[in-house]
Amino acid sequence: MSLSKRTISVIVGGAIVVALGVTTAIAGPAIYRDLIVGPADDAPSLEAESLAPGTIDEDALAGEWTVSDGSFAGYRVDEVLNGTDVTVTGRTEDVTGTVTTTDTEVTAASITVDVASIATDSGSRDAYFRDTAMRVSVHPTATFELTTPIGGGGAPLDTTATVSGTGVLTLAGVSNEVTVEMTAAIDGGTIRVAGQIPVTFSDYGVTAPSLGFVQVEETGFVEFLLVLSPGPRT
Numbered sequence: 001m002s003l004s005k006r007t008i009s010v011i012v013g014g015a016i017v018v019a020l021g022v023t024t025a026i027a028g029p030a031i032y033r034d035l036i037v038g039p040a041d042d043a044p045s046l047e048a049e050s051l052a053p054g055t056i057d058e059d060a061l062a063g064e065w066t067v068s069d070g071s072f073a074g075y076r077v078d079e080v081l082n083g084t085d086v087t088v089t090g091r092t093e094d095v096t097g098t099v100t101t102t103d104t105e106v107t108a109a110s111i112t113v114d115v116a117s118i119a120t121d122s123g124s125r126d127a128y129f130r131d132t133a134m135r136v137s138v139h140p141t142a143t144f145e146l147t148t149p150i151g152g153g154g155a156p157l158d159t160t161a162t163v164s165g166t167g168v169l170t171l172a173g174v175s176n177e178v179t180v181e182m183t184a185a186i187d188g189g190t191i192r193v194a195g196q197i198p199v200t201f202s203d204y205g206v207t208a209p210s211l212g213f214v215q216v217e218e219t220g221f222v223e224f225l226l227v228l229s230p231g232p233r234t
Contacts, residue, residue, distance in 0.1 A: 040076065040087040044194035044225040046160045046183045054158040054186035056230070059103070061157065065191060065228035067097040073113045073142075076196070077208075077220035089223075090129065092117040099193075099228055109146035109167070111226070116140050133206050139173040142222070144197075147177070160185045169197060169222065171204040191228040196221045 074091040094114035100107050116136040119126050130136045148166040155161035160183045169178045182195035200219050201208045208216040 041074075041089040041091060043076065043196060043221075044072075044223050046185050046187075046192055046194050048160055048185070051160075051185055051192070052188035055189045056186050056191070058157075060230070062101055062103045064231035065099040065101065066231050067095055067099075067111065068190065068227050068229040069093075070227040071095045071225060073111075073222070073224040074118050075220055076223055078217045080215045080217070088120055088125070090118040090120045090126070092119065095224070095226070097226075098231070099226075104151070106146065106150040106163075106165070109144070109165070111144045111224070113142045113224075114140065115142050115171075133201075133208075134172050139171075142172075143170045144168070144178075144180075145170075157184060157191070158186045169199070171199070171222075172206050174204040176203055187227075189230070193226040193228065194224070196223040 070093075072091050072093045073095045074089060076087065076089050079086040079088055092114060094117045095111065097109070097111035099109045115134050116130055118129065120129075144167050146165055146167040150163050150165045162181065162183050164179055164181050166177065166179050168175050178197050178199075180195050180197045182193050184191060184193045186192075198219065198221055202218060208218050
């Protein structure tokens with residue numbers, strides 16, 4: 001018994017649909033990770049070879065420093081789609097603040113981030129993050145206030161020195177004490193500071209961001225790179 005051309009076309013078309021469905025089920029998570037989301041931004045860090053020779057005299061380290069151009073802050077979270085890990089990063093350059101130092105330690109720091117301007121590669125994710133998770137219409141900014149002075153760590157600042165700081169992080173209107181490990185170094189006439197703060201979303205009354213078909217982990221990182229320019233000297 002022979003088959004009509006129409007019947008053959010239907011069978012072939014159905015086979016193609018099934019094949020595409022199987023391929024999507026298998027490769028879909030990788031496609032989402034590699035093509036739709038794309039690679040995550042690198043974690044903020046300071047590489048000695050990328051720093052300009054220091055032009056700040058050690059005697060001039062004491063004073064107030066202002067967050068300036070080149071700074072950014074944001075978040076890093078992991079998503080899981082059918083067993084495939086996807087790392088997502090959001091960034092904003094809308095960061096302000098001041099850091100106060102003596103010759104030997106950081107005595108104060110106050111940093112403010114415009115949460116509403118944090119963006120990823122996905123408009124729908126950003127809308128959920130702003131409107132549902134962080135409720136920026138009520139809490140438009142996130143802040144960090146240093147509560148314990150930071151020592152110099154024993155390393156000259158013209159190399160990369162690693163230090164730990166304790167302060168209060170406020171997200172979505174909720175404040176918690178946190179410890180942040182940072183690296184700092186002189187870069188030409190500025191000081192650069194890079195670090196991450198681990199966070200658990202529920203500690204801030206935040207529901208882990210979700211796109212519906214993606215499971216988002218309950219923990220993540222607030223991360224930053226601050227470029228500090230000199231203000232009034234003491």
